[in-house]
Amino acid sequence: MRTKPIIAFMLALALAATACSDPAGSLTLTVTHEVDGTPLVVDALRYANEAGNPYLVNEVQWFITNLELEDCGGNHVMLAETWYIDTNLPETQTLRVSEIPASCYRVLRFTFGLNDADNQSGRFSNPPESNMFWPDELGGGYHYMKLNGKYLTADSLLAPLAIHLGRGQNEGHTEFYDNSFTVELPIDLAVYDGQDYPLGLVMNINQWFRDPVVYDFNTYGSAIMQNQQAQQALRTNGHNVFSAKNPEDMKSPLKATVQLFQKAAPKPHFMSWDNFKNSLENLKERL
Secondary structure, three states, rough: OOOHHHHHHHHHHHHHHHOOOOOEEEEEEEEEEEEOOEEEOOOOOOOOEEEEEEEEEEEEEEEEEEEEEEEEOOOEEEEEEEEEEEEOOOHHHEEEEEEEEEEEEEEEEEEOOOOOOOOOOOOOOOOOHHHOOOHHOOOOOOOOOOEEEEEEEEOOEEEEEEEEEEEOOOOOOOOOEOOOOEEEEEEEEOOOOEEEEEEEEEEEEHHHHHHOOOOOOOOOOHHOOOOHHHHHHHHHHHHHEEEEEHHHHHHHHHHHHHHHHHHHOOOOOOOHHHHHHHHHHHHHHOO
């Protein structure tokens, strides 16, 4: 009886066929811009910051660099060296990365903006990235972010709002400062071989102006490229501007509601009127 040797041989062939490729999945990372939990609506005077300044946002354009995952063993997986994100260009708001090693991941890490080593004039030759240039007389390199809009002044006049972050300088224009910073976000991600996973990255606009520095547009003015005090205040506030949405959080509200309703529903005869009423009561208790 040669069954066992044949099975062993077939298993050996299968292992040999897969030995050259390590288990890996893929990741689709999507950026959203929000204001305290609600999706950003551009060109609408509907927001107010912590200082009570009414404002609107026309566009947000910004750089992420050195985007990586850290797995449960402390190993790092690079996702993108540079990622330009623009509310005017929907295609820039999603990044798909293949060949993510199958593992569990606990940290999403990136640099907001570009650090001094990466922030070199001429790095980007084509728009839209090249349009983010930072004037050489101000230190050169590129904007980390352009958040453009308008705000109501203390005199109820609509004034331009240009939250432009980048390389800072002292008052004598003799020293320059790296205002980029590292963001580390806890995540709960398990990647399995051959599977694609969604992950969300959220920027809360209002957090730029809130904690720990209450950022008053009337104090700092409309343009801050040469104002290191304003740059530093925003850099300090940047520690809690970003958050991550894990795969379970990325489910559509309708799908999540249906799943919750199904769990709450008595069985069998799910669609009977009595069960429908009972399900509503159960659902209220779960929410």
